[in-house]
Amino acid sequence: MARWSDPVGRYTVCAAVSGALLAAGVVTAAGPWDSSGQRTAERVRAVALGGEQSTEGAAGAGARGDARAAGETGPAAGAATVLAGLGEAPDGRAEGGAGAASGTLPTSAALERALGPLLDDPALGSRRSAAVVDVATGRTLFERGAGTALLPASTTKIATGVAALSAMGPDHRFTTRAVLRPAPGGAPAGSDDGGKGAGKKNKGAPELVLVGGGDPTLTAREKPGGWASMRELASLTAAALERQGVDEVALRYDASLFKGSRIHPIGVNPNISPVTALMVDEGRADDSDHGPAPRVADPAAHAAGIFADLLEEKGIRTGAPAPGKAARKADTVAQVRSAPLAAQVERMMTNSDNDIAEALARHTALSSGRESSFAGGGEAVHAELKRLGVPLDGARFADGSGLGRGDRLSARALTRLLTLAADPERPGLRPVVTGLPVAGFTGTLTERAADDLAAGLVRAKTGTLTGVNTLAGTAVDAEGRLLAFAFLAEGTPAKEPAESALDRLAATVAACGCRG
Secondary structure: OOOOOOOOOOOOOOOEEEEEEEHHHOEEEEOOEOOOOOEHHHHHHHHHOOOOOOOOOHHHHHHHHHHHHOOOOOHHHOHHHOOHHHHEOOOOOEOOOOOOOOOOOOOHHHHHHHHHHHHOOHHHOOEEEEEEEEOOOOOEEEEEOOOOOEOOHHHHHHHHHHHHHHHHOOOOOOEEEEEEEOOHHHOOOOOOOOOOHHHHHHOOOOEEEEEOOOOOOOEOOOOOOOOOEHHHHHHHHHHHHHHOOOOEOEEEEEOOOOOOOOOOOOOOEOOEOOOOOOOOHHHEOOOOOOOOOOEOOOHHHHHHHHHHHHHHHOOOEOOOOEEOOOOOOOEEEEEEEOOOHHHHHHHHHHHOOHHHHHHHHHHHHHHOOOOOOHHHHHHHHHHHHHHOOOOOOOOEOOOOOOOOOOOEEOHHHHHHHHHHHHOOOOHHHOHHHHOOOEOOOOHHHOOOOOOOOOOOOEEEEEEEEOOEEEEEEEEEOOOOOEEEEEEEEEOOOOHHHHHHHHHHHHHHHHHOOOOO
16 A cells, blocks of 8 residues: 655644643644744743743753743743754754754763652652653663653553554545435335334435544534534535435434444543544533543434534434445535644644544554554554654554553653654654643643743653653753653652652753753
C-alpha cells in the first residue's frame, strides 16, 4: 500500500483546539501558529501578563537569566521562546526560528549532577526511566534506565500521534456520510423485521443510512468550532432529499468501520466512551468538551437519534433509527469531512483526549490493512514506529490512549519520537509537538508549573495511572537549545508529590545551563 510522504517545505498548522483555556478568558488555545511553531495565543497571554521577552536565541536566554537573577518567575518570562528551536535545521542553520542549536550542548556530567538527585526523590517510586536528548543533533545527553520499558500512561499518545501522522499524513480527513437507496418491495431495505418495529411507520419509504467514518470530533454543537458538524450534515441531507421529492425515510445507522470490542479493557469509565466509528461529541452526556464526563451507553445510537431529530426539524420524517449497513450501491446524498488529522492530533495531545487516541489507533490499523480493533491498532502503531527507526525494545501497545496497564514504552523511545516530531525534515509530524500542553498555559499543564521557571519554556505530555506518573516533552534551555526529555516513574506512592517531582525535573532541564 502506498505510504504518505512528507511534503517539501515546512508544514504550518492552523487549527482550532477546543477546551484548553488561556489567559483568564483573554484568548483560547486555537491557532494560528507563528513562524517558530508557537501558538500566537501564548504570546498574547505573555504580553497580557506583563510584557514579552526577547525571542532571539541566546539573547532571549540572557533575558531569562537576568529575570532569574532578579528573582522573577512566571509565564511572561519565557512564553515568547517556547519551541523557538523547531525552525532550525539539524546543522543549526536557521529556518524561520531561533534557538535549537544557538548555544553549546549541555554536558552529560553536568546534567547528571543536576538531574540525578531529583530522580532519587522517593516520590518517584521504585522504578524510573529517564532520558534527555538534543533535538538539533539527536545526541543523547542524559540517560538513567532509559532503555527500560515501563508503563507510559497517557504519554502513549505521543506514539499514537506519530504513527497516525506518519501512516496517513497531516491533511487526512474522516468522512461521515448519509446514503440513500429505494426500498425494494415496499419494505425498508436492510430491515430484518419485515417492516415491523422501527420501520413500521416508514413502510415503503426509502432507506437512509448514516455511515460513521470514525471521526471522533464530529459535533452537534450549534457552533462547531472548525470540527465536522452533524447539524450541517442534517441540513445537507434534508436539502438533497427535498430535491428528490422525499419527505420520509427509514433511518438506519452504520458503525461497522471499527471492529472488536467497543469497551476499553479498563471497563466503563468517564474518561472514554465506547469506541465506535459513529459518535457525536464523544458520546458525552453533558456539555463538556474535554476531560472526564458521563457517557452514553451506545454512542452510535445516540448519534443517530440526534441526526433523526435534526432531520425532523427540517421536515424529514424518519421514525426511530435502527442499526443497519450501507449497501454498496447506495447513493451518497450528503457528507461532512473532519478537520485535518493534524488538528485532531493537536487536540488529542493538548487535552489528553482518549476518544481521539483510540480512533486514531484504529485508523492507523485500517491504513495498513489490519483489523480496526484494540489489538489491530496496537500492532499498526508498533509496526509504523519500527519503520521509523524508533527503539522499541520491550514496547507494547495494548491501546492508543494509555488508559490501560498493558502498554510499555521507554524514555529512550519517547525522546526518539519527540525528536522525530520536531525534525524540520518531517514537518508532517510536527502536530505531535505543537499540540503538547505548555507548562502554565494550556491543556493538562495549565495548572502545573504556573509559578515555576518551566512556565512557557516546557511543552509536555502528562501521564497518570494509579502508581504511575510520567512526563515527556520538549524544553528550551538556558542557552536556547531545544531539548527533548522523558521521565517515567512506577510505584509512585501518591499523585501530587510525584507530579511535583516530575515538574522539577522538567524545570531543571529548562533552567540548567549544564555546560560545566
